[in-house]
Amino acid sequence: MSSSVVQTKSERTRAIIRDVALRSFRERGYDQTTIRLIAHEAGVSVGTTNYHFASKNDLVQELYLDVQQSHRAAAVPLLADSDDLVDRLGIVFRTGVAQLEPYHRYAPEFLSAAVSPRSSINPLSGESAESRDIVVGLFRDAIEGSSDKLPAEFRDDLPDALMLAHLLLALFWVYDSSAGQVRTRRLLDRGLRLLKLSLPLVRSRLLRRPLRELLDLIAEVKA
Amino acid sequence: MSSSVVQTKSERTRAIIRDVALRSFRERGYDQTTIRLIAHEAGVSVGTTNYHFASKNDLVQELYLDVQQSHRAAAVPLLADSDDLVDRLGIVFRTGVAQLEPYHRYAPEFLSAAVSPRSSINPLSGESAESRDIVVGLFRDAIEGSSDKLPAEFRDDLPDALMLAHLLLALFWVYDSSAGQVRTRRLLDRGLRLLKLSLPLVRSRLLRRPLRELLDLIAEVKA
Numbered sequence: 001m002s003s004s005v006v007q008t009k010s011e012r013t014r015a016i017i018r019d020v021a022l023r024s025f026r027e028r029g030y031d032q033t034t035i036r037l038i039a040h041e042a043g044v045s046v047g048t049t050n051y052h053f054a055s056k057n058d059l060v061q062e063l064y065l066d067v068q069q070s071h072r073a074a075a076v077p078l079l080a081d082s083d084d085l086v087d088r089l090g091i092v093f094r095t096g097v098a099q100l101e102p103y104h105r106y107a108p109e110f111l112s113a114a115v116s117p118r119s120s121i122n123p124l125s126g127e128s129a130e131s132r133d134i135v136v137g138l139f140r141d142a143i144e145g146s147s148d149k150l151p152a153e154f155r156d157d158l159p160d161a162l163m164l165a166h167l168l169l170a171l172f173w174v175y176d177s178s179a180g181q182v183r184t185r186r187l188l189d190r191g192l193r194l195l196k197l198s199l200p201l202v203r204s205r206l207l208r209r210p211l212r213e214l215l216d217l218i219a220e221v222k223a
Numbered sequence: 224m225s226s227s228v229v230q231t232k233s234e235r236t237r238a239i240i241r242d243v244a245l246r247s248f249r250e251r252g253y254d255q256t257t258i259r260l261i262a263h264e265a266g267v268s269v270g271t272t273n274y275h276f277a278s279k280n281d282l283v284q285e286l287y288l289d290v291q292q293s294h295r296a297a298a299v300p301l302l303a304d305s306d307d308l309v310d311r312l313g314i315v316f317r318t319g320v321a322q323l324e325p326y327h328r329y330a331p332e333f334l335s336a337a338v339s340p341r342s343s344i345n346p347l348s349g350e351s352a353e354s355r356d357i358v359v360g361l362f363r364d365a366i367e368g369s370s371d372k373l374p375a376e377f378r379d380d381l382p383d384a385l386m387l388a389h390l391l392l393a394l395f396w397v398y399d400s401s402a403g404q405v406r407t408r409r410l411l412d413r414g415l416r417l418l419k420l421s422l423p424l425v426r427s428r429l430l431r432r433p434l435r436e437l438l439d440l441i442a443e444v445k446a
Contacts, residue, residue: 108339108340108341108342109339111338111339112335112336112338112339112342113335115334115335115338116331116332116334116335117331117397117398117400118331119331119335124398168391172444174340175340175347177340183443186443187440187443187444190436190439190440190443191440193436194433194436194437194440197432197433197436198433201430201433207424209420210417210420210421210424213413213416213417213420214417216413217410217413217414217417220406220409220410220413221395221410
């Protein structure tokens with residue numbers, strides 16, 4: 001998806017390089033995509049490519065943005081149809097996993113390149129903030145637009161916790177070799193059912209202390 | 224730790240190569256350790272090294288075994304002192320994390336090399352079964368030697384689920400840049416406290432369905 005208001009020649013060149021790179025990531029994966037190959041296919045020099053994108057990982061950030069913009073475009077219309085909290089969270093998770101599908105074949109390569117906390121394409125890195133914020137924002141919208149009102153302490157911490165849960169689900173998906181990754185969808189369905197059964201208990205006195213502990217634990221992971 | 228009954232010259236050579244490799248992993252990390260370097264430091268040829276260990280990743284398996292044998296050696300005496308289930312699980316988790324400490328500096332390298340489901344040093348790979356089984360066995364011992372009796376459905380699924388939890392804790396630890404990885408220990412303490420508060424609820428009617436869902440979800444992850 002190129003920008004709709006491409007103006008200067010430089011911007012056009014940048015958009016071409018970006019589109020070529022995104023197609024290459026999808027068709028060749030991470031390891032086999034090189035700046036040299038992208039330059040060749042975009043019909044520009046390696047120098048021009050490097051002028052627009054200093055490294056392959058800068059182009060992976062374009063891929064992340066593209067994936068999460070598609071995620072938002074897929075989730076938002078569906079969110080308009082439900083005010084049930086768990087349904088709404090399910091929409092965000094399901095449309096998120098759906099965006100990843102074209103990349104499953106090469107997912108182990110992307111995972112190896114991105115998993116190190118020192119990697120600029122780590123989903124939790126500063127460089128990845130823009131695409132990560134789209135996911136956090138979608139979970140926040142899912143919660144705020146729901147008719148189920150959560151205690152404030154939950155509401156504030158939940159979007160970040162759900163973004164982490166989404167990353168763990170994506171990790172499971174990388175490992176999922178079932179046809180069409182049906183096990184990932186089953187795991188998600190079970191997780192949502194568990195959440196649905198647990199939500200009415202949020203205010204139960206019996207569970208007040210365990211839930212407080214769970215929130216503190218999530219805050220610890222986020223910190 | 225070399226084998227205590229080193230007999231033939233070939234076995235002695237193998238033990239030397241192994242010890243040199245383990246020291247190199249600790250001191251240089253994964254990326255900078257090469258078969259060539261190990262051969263040089265062991266005073267043998269590259270061919271001899273390759274005869275005993277076909278690849279660097281075979282030596283990582285020796286490292287995994289060494290770490291988990293030390294884990295068992297540290298956990299077993301402590302387990303003799305408590306029959307409280309959560310205390311016993313805490314012992315297995317804490318002694319497990321303690322074994323990793325010397326490797327924290329290079330942990331991102333090991334993580335990148337091991338995280339792909341196609342990697343032979345992935346902790347869930349067939350090649351890693353021997354060291355993984357030590358961890359599962361420790362969790363099984365912790366459960367079976369406890370005075371808290373769990374419903375059978377929990378008892379059977381729990382060791383594998385706890386091994387996965389231990390891997391997720393290790394993942395958190397790789398990302399933990401706090402001094403002495405104190406946040407990992409705090410996260411573990413919180414998780415154990417949550418478990419302690421939740422255990423009495425295992426038989427509550429209110430929670431029967433959510434817990435059944437949780438078990439099914441864990442079974443799905445394991446499958």
